[in-house]
Amino acid sequence: MNVEMTKDVVRMTVTPGNPPQPSSPTARPPRVAVGPSPAMRAGSVLQAIREGASVTSAVHPSVHAHPAAVDIRGFELWYGSFKALHSVSMPIPRGRVTAMVGPSGCGKSTLLRSINRMNDLVDGVRTTGALHVGEHDVYAGGVDVISIRRRVGMVFQKSNPFPMSIFDNVVYGLRIYGERRKDVLQECCERALRQAALWDEVKDRLKQSAIGLSGGQQQRLCIARSIAVNPEVLLMDEPCSALDPIATQKIEELIREIAEKLTVVIVTHNMQQAARVSNYTAFMYLGRLVEFGSTADIFQNPQLPETEQYVTGRFG
Amino acid sequence: MNSPGSIPTATLRSPARLMSALMLGLTGVASFLIVAVLLTVLGYLLFRGFGGLSIDFFTRLPTGNPQDPGGFANGILGTLILVGMAALVGVPFGVLAGIYLSEYGGRGLGAWLVSPVRLVCDVLAGVPSIVIGIVGYELIVVPMKGASAYAGAAALAVIMVPIVARTTEEMLRLVPASFREGSLALGATKSQTILRVVLPAAGGSVITGILLAVARIAGETAPILFTIGGSRLLPGDLDKEFPSLTLQIYNAARSPAPSEQQLAWTGMVVLIAILLVLNLAIRLATARAIKNRVGG
Ligand SMILES: Nc1ncnc2c1ncn2[C@@H]1O[C@H](COP(=O)(O)OP(=O)(O)O)[C@@H](O)[C@H]1O
Ligand SMILES: [Mg+2]
Numbered sequence: 001m002n003v004e005m006t007k008d009v010v011r012m013t014v015t016p017g018n019p020p021q022p023s024s025p026t027a028r029p030p031r032v033a034v035g036p037s038p039a040m041r042a043g044s045v046l047q048a049i050r051e052g053a054s055v056t057s058a059v060h061p062s063v064h065a066h067p068a069a070v071d072i073r074g075f076e077l078w079y080g081s082f083k084a085l086h087s088v089s090m091p092i093p094r095g096r097v098t099a100m101v102g103p104s105g106c107g108k109s110t111l112l113r114s115i116n117r118m119n120d121l122v123d124g125v126r127t128t129g130a131l132h133v134g135e136h137d138v139y140a141g142g143v144d145v146i147s148i149r150r151r152v153g154m155v156f157q158k159s160n161p162f163p164m165s166i167f168d169n170v171v172y173g174l175r176i177y178g179e180r181r182k183d184v185l186q187e188c189c190e191r192a193l194r195q196a197a198l199w200d201e202v203k204d205r206l207k208q209s210a211i212g213l214s215g216g217q218q219q220r221l222c223i224a225r226s227i228a229v230n231p232e233v234l235l236m237d238e239p240c241s242a243l244d245p246i247a248t249q250k251i252e253e254l255i256r257e258i259a260e261k262l263t264v265v266i267v268t269h270n271m272q273q274a275a276r277v278s279n280y281t282a283f284m285y286l287g288r289l290v291e292f293g294s295t296a297d298i299f300q301n302p303q304l305p306e307t308e309q310y311v312t313g314r315f316g
Numbered sequence: 317m318n319s320p321g322s323i324p325t326a327t328l329r330s331p332a333r334l335m336s337a338l339m340l341g342l343t344g345v346a347s348f349l350i351v352a353v354l355l356t357v358l359g360y361l362l363f364r365g366f367g368g369l370s371i372d373f374f375t376r377l378p379t380g381n382p383q384d385p386g387g388f389a390n391g392i393l394g395t396l397i398l399v400g401m402a403a404l405v406g407v408p409f410g411v412l413a414g415i416y417l418s419e420y421g422g423r424g425l426g427a428w429l430v431s432p433v434r435l436v437c438d439v440l441a442g443v444p445s446i447v448i449g450i451v452g453y454e455l456i457v458v459p460m461k462g463a464s465a466y467a468g469a470a471a472l473a474v475i476m477v478p479i480v481a482r483t484t485e486e487m488l489r490l491v492p493a494s495f496r497e498g499s500l501a502l503g504a505t506k507s508q509t510i511l512r513v514v515l516p517a518a519g520g521s522v523i524t525g526i527l528l529a530v531a532r533i534a535g536e537t538a539p540i541l542f543t544i545g546g547s548r549l550l551p552g553d554l555d556k557e558f559p560s561l562t563l564q565i566y567n568a569a570r571s572p573a574p575s576e577q578q579l580a581w582t583g584m585v586v587l588i589a590i591l592l593v594l595n596l597a598i599r600l601a602t603a604r605a606i607k608n609r610v611g612g
Contacts, residue, residue, distance in 0.1 A: 118501060150503035160494035163517050172512070173502040222498070229502065 046306045049286050054086055058303040060293030063280055066093035068132075069233055069263035070115055070152075075129035077110060079122065084110045086287045087129065092233075092280075097255060097264040099278035099295065101271065101311065107287040108267040112235050114138075115265065116152040117145050134232060150177070153226030157238040159218035161210035161225075166202050169210045169221055173229035188228050196224035197254050216247025220254065227258060234258065236266040240273065252277050271311050275299050283307045361584055368582030378548050378564065382573035388583050394465075394551045394559035398544070399534050401469035401554075406476030406533075407526055413437070413477065414484025414522075419510055434485075437478035446538035448474050453542035463545025465558035471539035476529045483525025487518045487605075520605025524598050531594040535587060537562040561587055 045055055068091035077085040084107050092098050100108045117138060119125045131138045138148050161169050170189045179185060193199040198220045210221055219239055226234055240248040255264055255277045268274050274281050281298040283290045291307040302308045376387035413433060421430045452471035457463050491514050499509040545557035561583055568580035
């Protein structure tokens with residue numbers, strides 16, 4: 001897979017159209033907009049990354065417009081001896097949707113799972129650097145992992161409702177935290193299901209098994225289960241990759257809605273999806289954060305030609 | 317691909333077809349023979365034992381008098397009590413060990429214990445039950461100065477624990493990792509995840525393992541031969557000699573009196589019937605477990 005990627009990028013770097021041509025009338029408006037930006041200097045940031053260089057991420061000033069809900073600073077992660085994340089620094093704006101894009105294996109899931117410390121489940125994981133959720137240092141010694149995960153919900157690529165009733169699924173987190181009062185559970189269940197745009201479809205069968213729901217409904221149930229406990233941040237790892245277009249559309253609408261109340265970080269392979277749902281987009285490559293800025297800038301006015309090539313689907 | 321006229325291809329394939337026919341024939345004959353043998357055994361058992369089935373068999377005690385041998389009421393009750401006692405100890409230990417093997421296997425404190433525990437379970441499961449009976453005699457009956465229900469139940473529990481532990485482990489391993497991840501990501505602890513998600517998800521299949529172990533020990537004779545001592549009375553004190561169906565079958569079958577032998581045959585029919593019921597329960601539990609897993 002790496003070889004293929006390398007080939008692609010090599011082709012890319014020798015493409016004659018690659019050097020900046022500010023006045024080119026071809027169908028590449030972003031290129032025009034970038035102009036002779038300083039980041040254009042080499043045009044081979046990815047090449048440098050492949051050679052193992054540590055590069056400075058092109059982080060747009062606009063990401064600082066909002067306070068960071070998740071502040072990642074110089075974060076590195078190893079799986080055993082394999083270094084999967086190279087000094088990632090990324091302030092994820094509060095109350096906004098941030099998309100992470102990049103070729104398979106570039107570390108998007110790894111970075112996402114670092115935020116709620118799900119990487120703890122993997123043997124031999126080691127990290128350095130700092131990662132804060134709000135004012136909480138996620139990797140401080142003696143930090144309570146459980147309390148971090150209560151602040152940071154997660155929705156997985158493959159929907160994973162528990163084999164229990166719809167109701168029991170939604171209130172699972174609340175029960176774990178010790179809530180026993182039936183009226184409270186019922187109220188939270190309804191609110192979460194409404195937020196997840198699932199209430200009308202399931203309100204008459206809350207006692208039935210969640211396994212009987214369709215794939216899209218199951219994924220929305222998982223979203224309801226996560227937001228039922230009022231997390232500050234919701235992590236979503238390719239939440240639509242197993243869904244049909246209609247179910248995908250519903251989830252995307254949902255993401256835009258819930259983002260009014262919390263911070264969403266979503267990994268996606270689908271550039272249109274990133275463009276549709278996110279306010280900010282991060283482009284990653286081989287464990288590095290390459291460029292991070294507002295979604296409009298990343299898609300229409302990126303600092304790096306590599307970013308532009310990736311988001312327009314010309315490599316990766 | 318094969319047009320009707322392509323004789324060469326057909327000829328080329330005929331050894332394969334012959335092989336296929338042979339295979340079908342052999343597997344068919346083997347299956348038929350097995351069924352025939354089983355039916356013969358069961359049929360003969362019914363033929364010899366069915367006639368002795370009567371209310372007396374279930375309500376009376378053995379008299380020891382060939383003229384009026386009585387029934388096996390005490391043995392049936394004794395076996396049920398022994399199996400219950402063994403399960404009372406064996407099921408929690410077995411299930412807990414199975415959870416340990418499956419859920420705490422990878423890492424953390426005590427992870428080094430996993431391989432030895434698994435090995436001991438496998439070895440223990442393979443130890444002939446007569447060995448467990450005699451060791452139980454030496455280690456429990458001799459120090460306690462007498463056979464007892466406790467000694468018999470302990471021997472049966474030793475047989476039960478590795479079966480329950482290993483099947484529990486296997487069944488928990490079949491629970492998708494995504495369930496555990498989902499629960500942990502919600503801030504659940506490992507023990508909450510195991511108790512609220514993993515075990516319920518495996519529920520039916522863990523019960524299958526338990527029932528399998530119960531069926532296995534209900535039919536055991538060797539481990540109790542030396543440990544419970546046997547009794548002609550209804551089950552009473554657990555620290556005294558205790559009756560069991562299998563032991564009474566064993567003893568009655570060795571009696572020269574035809575009336576006692578009849579009791580043994582009938583006892584066997586009853587024992588097989590009990591195991592059959594357990595087997596049906598196992599199938600039900602398994603079917604339910606499979607149904608639960610669909611789509612999970
Ligand atoms: N549990 C793991 N153990 C070892 N290496 C892993 C593990 N998970 C991921 N990796 C490696 O880390 C890199 C990043 O993986 P991942 O974060 O899953 O990428 P992405 O989500 O962008 O496709 C890949 O090279 C992958 O092979
Ligand atoms: Mg991934």
